[in-house]
Amino acid sequence: MLTDSDTPPASHLSDVTKRFLLAAKHAEIHVLEQLSSNCRIVIAVKHVVHALQRERGASNIYIASKGTRFAAQRNTHIQSAIAAEDNLRSQLKSLFLTNKTVDGNPRLLSSVTLALQGIDYLPVLRDKISSLSLSALESTRAYCRLVAGLLTVIFEAADIASDPTITRMLVALFNLMQGKEYAGQERAWGAIGFAETHFDTRLCDKLSTLQQAQQHHFSVFNEFSTKPQRQLLAQLDSSPASHDVMQLRNMIAQLADGSPIAPEISEVWFDVATRRIDAMEDIEDTLTEGLVKAAKRKVTNAQEEMTNHQRLIESFSDEHVPEGSPLTLLFDPSMPGLVDDHSPHINGHELDTQAEALSAHRSFYDLLQGQAQYIKDMTKELEDAKRAITEHKLTDRAKLILMQQFQLSEHDAYRRLQKQAMNENASLASIAQKVVDIAQQSRPKSAAKYRG
């Protein structure tokens, strides 16, 4: 047995240990600060996307009407798009291009770079549209690629987020935005169909794919958003705008045989579709507001805990360890260790009695334990939140595999997955998983093929 005399003071808790507890908390704060600046980028990107979607729509009508219609509206949208671009650039500058030590996430920064390069060429695209040297379809494609590039930034931000609450919010936002983008593409294809004064079966097939894609992403949104947010989307679904869209959808479906239709309906379709899409942006805004608040709160909470930790650690310095085994993971039976059949319950009790004599050590050890448990819980929770992201990646991988294997277009690959899922009455993700698994069995282990 040790006697009080030969017991080292509490400060035999090595200085390194104490400083490491704080370092871990520092690191957590640092990560949360990064996360909150990523959220600011996400919001700036969201504004650019919305502006470009409107510019895309107006440009279509401008081109389809040989420049006779929507010139003014188009210019207004271009101006607000340019404002949104400038805002994004200055946000990015202030967050990532200030000092030399860049500690942003490489994946996020790379997706941002690619999107930025696209934005840099917007003036060229706009000139070509102004001079009517692009078809409505070519113009639509260009805008769609740019929007897709920007949505990738949102997706990456969700994928690298290290906090379950924020991740869930970003997953909800991404799926809402992706659904909104498909609504925008439905609007574009519809406008083209009306402008061409007839719908063939292939065009109708495209439209129904886009409608199903919207459903898919909105259902993921519902899963990851809060109740009030879900209600907003429900309200939108029962709004006059959505009602009108449904009517025109049915009308188009009846024209699949290619029977002619008056071109004037083109703008009716465009207006109702636009009202529905604009209403989606209001929901986006409530999401992003919540996002900013949550990110800020996370940082302040962590900073407060930091201060508590510091106070607690200072309180040890003077103390002495009383006789008996001090409280540490060495003697904490609830800690994993030797594989044996010792019941943790009984030991939990021993632990408590043992602990009474050791308040300060108890609290310091509890601090470490609590911190470790907290991080463990967060990680578990994060994995759940990431499920939707993993499934989205799976679908993308499966799409790519089908495109390569059967020389399919992205549309047809996605369609095949959709149909398969419907036939087997399974989730899109589980079908995608099958496709990927099969492909992987025939794929060689390729860790080596990456640098080094």
Next chain:
Amino acid sequence: MLTDSDTPPASHLSDVTKRFLLAAKHAEIHVLEQLSSNCRIVIAVKHVVHALQRERGASNIYIASKGTRFAAQRNTHIQSAIAAEDNLRSQLKSLFLTNKTVDGNPRLLSSVTLALQGIDYLPVLRDKISSLSLSALESTRAYCRLVAGLLTVIFEAADIASDPTITRMLVALFNLMQGKEYAGQERAWGAIGFAETHFDTRLCDKLSTLQQAQQHHFSVFNEFSTKPQRQLLAQLDSSPASHDVMQLRNMIAQLADGSPIAPEISEVWFDVATRRIDAMEDIEDTLTEGLVKAAKRKVTNAQEEMTNHQRLIESFSDEHVPEGSPLTLLFDPSMPGLVDDHSPHINGHELDTQAEALSAHRSFYDLLQGQAQYIKDMTKELEDAKRAITEHKLTDRAKLILMQQFQLSEHDAYRRLQKQAMNENASLASIAQKVVDIAQQSRPKSAAKYRG
């Protein structure tokens, strides 16, 4: 159509875009540097673990022999353990406690803190053993908890590693070390059984659990290690040491009825088990050597690419964009965008012809594209490499669930998973998945219960 005159110069590639390409690369280098310092910590931890395993073994014999045997060996092991601890502490200091801006990973730092607190109390544990005031079992448990805490650091390092190659190496190392630890525990239980001069069925059950656990982790090691490394383990399995261990295992199995046995065999068992375990450390060392080399190479590679990027970017500044649509994701048909049935193949061709006129732009765009694709591939590869980690976490979660639901010990919970897997002839992971799924269905969505 645009004429050369009204075409903006190549520098309409905004400054922000160029700087962002470099920022993304900077960030990648930064991440890899962090990774390589984490690897240094992993190696320092590995040395502490090995030293403590030997100290644990010697301490057992010292206690079992009432301090008459292994006093000298124990002191030697204690000295090398202390050296390893000091090395770990100074490594941690120099890597994480230098400047104020801590950008280590919170999970890694938290697991390190917990392990450090245990190490701080080793002097107390050693005093208790010297004064024979602990049983061999109590002492073993304390060392096992400390080792488990240190192995968590290795596991976290593997889990947070962002590079597939390094992740695979760390997964292999973790599983080798975990298997080695179970071998050490088998040695301890065996020694206790021999010291008690008989083995009952419960003790034999423990031993076979530990043997199966070793098999499990070594098979994961084989999956993630290189061919030469696998061969080293195979050589070990066919070594005299392993042969002797097998013989004694069989002998023990035959003593399950509790028939008496000469205590002298205790040290024979300890010696052969030790020879086998020490041989495992040689394999560990080849793994860690490879780890250091790979981490260094990754950093230098990224730095070289960085220089190339800089050169390329400078080369644009003077150039002008020739007539025609510049090459950007806006006009790259291979980029996802509008959901339609445009065949990417044909466009890939258009793309090439279009590109010939635009060498510099082509190469800049290729750079961005290549970077994005590289990161995408890495992420995909990383997910594959993390499979083993995910499965390990799953098993831990399932174990915990069973322990809580049925008031089982960790041993019995693990045993139940093992048996279930054998009965259903399924993988441990798939059984664990089932357990977790069932538990989750009855669990409320709890994102909210975490701060904020």
